[in-house]
Amino acid sequence: MFTALLEVVAIVGSGIVAGVFLAIAVSVLPALRALPADRYIDMHRRLGKGYHPIMPLTVNGGMFADLVLVFLAPVPARYLFAAAFVLMLGTQGVSHLANVPINKRIHAMDPAALTPDWDDPRPLWQNWHLLRTVLAVAALAVNAAGAALAAS
Structure with missing residues (x-):
């Protein structure tokens, strides 16, 4: 039962992150690119x-569910949850090491002084x-x- 709950957390967490990021990519980014700089x-x-803080918490929730599933899921499914953990870790890494520093730079800009x-x-942010x-x-x-493999 606990393993099934973790699978739900992993799927929902990665699903929310994927959905939000995809929406930003296909709708928000084109709108932002069309705006004048200020x-x-x-x-x-x-x-x-x-x-903030909902997206980092969502990424971490899904990522840590994957990590626990690496040890609790049936053997063939463990490898997939390990891969999902690495992918979520990569998602978090790109956010913290690339997008967040750019965000800080943008927040420090004076729109009137551009x-x-x-x-x-x-x-670069895109x-x-x-x-x-x-x-x-x-x-x-x-x-x-x-999750499908673990259920079979």
Whole structure:
């Protein structure tokens, strides 16, 4: 029963992260890219407030459920949960090592003091975001496969 609960936590956690990141990639990012620099900075700040602390907690919840499942799930499924753990760890790593530092840089910018040749962080932020989106979607697929294998 505990293992089944952990499988649900892993799937729901990776599913929420994959869904939120995919929505950002296909809708929010194109809208942000279309904004003038000063409005982009303001909007980026506003959007970021809603993601903390819920997204890190969601990623960590799914990731740690995967880690425990590596030890508790039936042997063939353990390998899939181990892969999902690594994918979620990668998702978290990209967030903390790439996107968060860019976020801090954006938050330190003064929108009124931007020059026409400002260093636009959007392309780099988007590239890192797309990587973590792929990792999160892969984690969801692998978690679902692990749960299906564990149930068979």
